[in-house]
Amino acid sequence: MLAIKDLCVDFPVMTGIVHAVADVDISIGSGKRVGFVGESGSGKTTTALAVMRMIKKPGEVSKGQILLGETDILALSSEEMRQTRLRRISYIPQGAMNSLNPVMRIEQQIWDGIVDHEGAVSRSELKRRSDEAIEGVGLPARVARMFPHELSGGMKQRACIAIATALKPELIIADEPTSALDVITQRQVMETLENAQEAIGSALILIGHDMGLMAQCVDELMVMKDGRIVERGAIRDIFKYPEHPYTRQLIASVPSIGGESFLPNVSATTANGQKQGDAPLLEFDGVSKVYGGGFFSKKGNTALYPVSFALDGSRPMIISIVGQSGSGKSTMGSLMLGFNRATTGVVRFEGRDMAIMKRHEVKGLRRHIQAVFQDPYGAFNPYYRVERALSLPLRRFGIAQGAAEIRERCAEACLGVGLDPARIIGRFPHELSGGQRQRLMVARALMLSPKLLVADEPVSMVDASLRASILKNLYDLKDKHGISIVYITHDLATAYHVSDFVIVLHEGHVAEAGAPKEVIGDPQHPYTRLLINSIPWPDVDRQWGTSASAREETARLMKDARDHPPVDRSAVPGFVLARAS
Amino acid sequence: MTLATMASENRQARSLDYVKGYLARNPSLAIGIVLVGSLVLFSFVGSFFVDARMARPLSAAPSQPPSPELLFGTDTQGRNLFAVLVYGTWLTVQLGLIAGAIGILVGGSLGFMSAYFGGWTDRIINFSTDVLLTVPALLVLVIIASAFREGMTPTMMALIIAALAWRRPARQIRAQVLVMRNAGYVDTARISGAGPFEIIFFELVPNLMPYLVASFVTAVSAAVLASIGLEAMGLGPQNAPTLGMSIYYMMNFSAFLLKMWWWIIPPIAALIILFVGLYLINTGLDELANPRLRRRA
Numbered sequence: 001m002l003a004i005k006d007l008c009v010d011f012p013v014m015t016g017i018v019h020a021v022a023d024v025d026i027s028i029g030s031g032k033r034v035g036f037v038g039e040s041g042s043g044k045t046t047t048a049l050a051v052m053r054m055i056k057k058p059g060e061v062s063k064g065q066i067l068l069g070e071t072d073i074l075a076l077s078s079e080e081m082r083q084t085r086l087r088r089i090s091y092i093p094q095g096a097m098n099s100l101n102p103v104m105r106i107e108q109q110i111w112d113g114i115v116d117h118e119g120a121v122s123r124s125e126l127k128r129r130s131d132e133a134i135e136g137v138g139l140p141a142r143v144a145r146m147f148p149h150e151l152s153g154g155m156k157q158r159a160c161i162a163i164a165t166a167l168k169p170e171l172i173i174a175d176e177p178t179s180a181l182d183v184i185t186q187r188q189v190m191e192t193l194e195n196a197q198e199a200i201g202s203a204l205i206l207i208g209h210d211m212g213l214m215a216q217c218v219d220e221l222m223v224m225k226d227g228r229i230v231e232r233g234a235i236r237d238i239f240k241y242p243e244h245p246y247t248r249q250l251i252a253s254v255p256s257i258g259g260e261s262f263l264p265n266v267s268a269t270t271a272n273g274q275k276q277g278d279a280p281l282l283e284f285d286g287v288s289k290v291y292g293g294g295f296f297s298k299k300g301n302t303a304l305y306p307v308s309f310a311l312d313g314s315r316p317m318i319i320s321i322v323g324q325s326g327s328g329k330s331t332m333g334s335l336m337l338g339f340n341r342a343t344t345g346v347v348r349f350e351g352r353d354m355a356i357m358k359r360h361e362v363k364g365l366r367r368h369i370q371a372v373f374q375d376p377y378g379a380f381n382p383y384y385r386v387e388r389a390l391s392l393p394l395r396r397f398g399i400a401q402g403a404a405e406i407r408e409r410c411a412e413a414c415l416g417v418g419l420d421p422a423r424i425i426g427r428f429p430h431e432l433s434g435g436q437r438q439r440l441m442v443a444r445a446l447m448l449s450p451k452l453l454v455a456d457e458p459v460s461m462v463d464a465s466l467r468a469s470i471l472k473n474l475y476d477l478k479d480k481h482g483i484s485i486v487y488i489t490h491d492l493a494t495a496y497h498v499s500d501f502v503i504v505l506h507e508g509h510v511a512e513a514g515a516p517k518e519v520i521g522d523p524q525h526p527y528t529r530l531l532i533n534s535i536p537w538p539d540v541d542r543q544w545g546t547s548a549s550a551r552e553e554t555a556r557l558m559k560d561a562r563d564h565p566p567v568d569r570s571a572v573p574g575f576v577l578a579r580a581s
Numbered sequence: 582m583t584l585a586t587m588a589s590e591n592r593q594a595r596s597l598d599y600v601k602g603y604l605a606r607n608p609s610l611a612i613g614i615v616l617v618g619s620l621v622l623f624s625f626v627g628s629f630f631v632d633a634r635m636a637r638p639l640s641a642a643p644s645q646p647p648s649p650e651l652l653f654g655t656d657t658q659g660r661n662l663f664a665v666l667v668y669g670t671w672l673t674v675q676l677g678l679i680a681g682a683i684g685i686l687v688g689g690s691l692g693f694m695s696a697y698f699g700g701w702t703d704r705i706i707n708f709s710t711d712v713l714l715t716v717p718a719l720l721v722l723v724i725i726a727s728a729f730r731e732g733m734t735p736t737m738m739a740l741i742i743a744a745l746a747w748r749r750p751a752r753q754i755r756a757q758v759l760v761m762r763n764a765g766y767v768d769t770a771r772i773s774g775a776g777p778f779e780i781i782f783f784e785l786v787p788n789l790m791p792y793l794v795a796s797f798v799t800a801v802s803a804a805v806l807a808s809i810g811l812e813a814m815g816l817g818p819q820n821a822p823t824l825g826m827s828i829y830y831m832m833n834f835s836a837f838l839l840k841m842w843w844w845i846i847p848p849i850a851a852l853i854i855l856f857v858g859l860y861l862i863n864t865g866l867d868e869l870a871n872p873r874l875r876r877r878a
Contacts, residue, residue, distance in 0.1 A: 337772065339768070339771070363774055366771075366772055366773075366774050367774065369772070370772055371768070371772050373765050373768060373769070375765050377765075378764055378765030378766065379765040379766060379768070379769050380765075380766055380769070381764075381766035381769075381770075381784055381787075381788070382766075382788065383784075383787040383788050384787075389766075389769055389773070392770065392773040392774075392775065393772075393773035393774055396773055396774030396775060397774050441769075
């Protein structure tokens, strides 16, 4: 149905021409689901945009043919192409939640497409069709009357699917439709997309980098690297007999629960912790956080209900805090960093209350509590060269003086995480890949060797193939340098492998806590079970979740989870979680 | 060492090429700079040929039309109008620069503090700005200016206008910083031990530079406009030949009835060139500050 022959897309740059897509041949039958996997920059999105004829200038299709049925896409006039988009090929862009118009109701955005392609349609007919489209993606019809800001991320993503499927196109292209969503929402959105696609009978191109998701969703897979397809075939065959080393690497990079550690050569010996004195390194005493609310306004929004724990720190540990977005896990992280003040309770670092410290004490403390943030793209100031992120703390904390010593320290830190200093130092942030930047942030933490490191989703925005090596870097911080780490994530599989203790947060409450082998390996709380069931396994034969309908399963387990008491699993020496009253 | 100097020369040449290339792609910025630049150059070069005293009354025969000796003629009080244009243009631009700079400095600091610290600081600063924004500026300026009528100088004039020039920059810069405050690199700087003022000046300001320059240009043209308004009402410096004062005199001494076109056209033409030039610079900088408007990457 869709046939791409010898497609080449070129981008002229300062140093010559970059072949973003080179000699790509694809044919997709109707009703088929095809996955494109590869890292950022591998040409998967560019191929999709070429099919939509939406490649940004100065890039252009330099060679090849794209046939949709009998139509030669590249030969259409721009008006014909406009009519083809959405009606015959629809595209769900990356970060679709930001592609909705904030000042228009959802239904108006659906009508736009209908009116543009079919001319004047009566209002009652438009309403009927938009309601049908919204209900088709499993949202209540009243959502059609809402504005985008009133919807959650998953609902916005489904609204985008409704727009894309309203005209029943022959081909749907979904570009990383779930990359910003947590696992539970991801499963529901993917189910919605598959149902909508099956109802229309159209073909689906799913672009992504998660092999687990691909295993669960697509029939055929194209593995792309540097603009070329390096391997293609039925999904089952690729998982069973991957041929290209890159495919093998991609499959191996997906952590699974149970089995061998996916981190390469983890050492058995552990360095001693760096804390001083007898008090625990970090202590939460009945800490809660309420956002908003005040003297005049109504009750605020409770992000975190009172929680108490003590991390001893004489033996370095990795504590994982897992949960969906909005579960309060990032709030916990910012309380530890002192970015936020607790509404009730006391946060103590080495026995001292962080809220009543004097300014110079806070500065002394900063050195010992460091962080790796989620977004490696935002963490560097675009105005400066990257080494400023490393040299600034050296100067501010008085660790090193003089340009030469600082340079030496930075180079050392780069080597420590496996980066070549000659290729990193002196570059601007935009010249480095996301993975390189995130490693540099880990290098920064290593260089300062703090007592506590808060890693807030350190790998969620990094290509799958690099995740293992960045997590290994973090693991080394604990093992070789005795740094205790709080690992905040929604990815239970990595938490299972790296952590010594897991806390599962659900709507600001602790749902389940204990050693990872018990909590994630054998979950007792319905919410933990839901999280684990929602992980897409990189195993074609294994069903996604325990029931056929994600929506039904989620609703059932969520209902159970709400009233279920917290489950306290075995204690782990060095970490004490007090029962919240 | 030679290699290093060569490299730096090479870099300079390349950055000059880059600036040239950029200006070619951004014609409104280039034309704006040429217009304002030629106006300033005219007044700078002109000051070598005419004396400042020639811009005073009774320096020449009154009401003379243009002639080879008196290029732009004289007004009814015997001012050499060429000298008035030379010195008036510079005085007016200077006044705009002073008032604009003070406005951007004060307004920018207030905007940065308000957005970065938030809470009560933000509420107080924002409240005062909002209240002052609703008051018509000219009303306040007229009251202040009429209190200082005697012995007013262009610099005093600039200070009076600056007293209200900070409001809009404060508001605009606050909005920009509110967005940038949540950037990841601000958090990186915080855990690197940087204090709030270091974060404002070394992390946020460099990224806002094109925007700050653009608001400076807006502030300059707003200040020039305010000064012309006051001067046309006769509230300007009596002893300085600014462009606004020329407009006041020509209205007061009925240049239109006397059909003295050589008195009317030059100051108005200078003002039009100044405003159009500043406007073009501002549009050009807007494209630089706001990459979404950038047509070619």
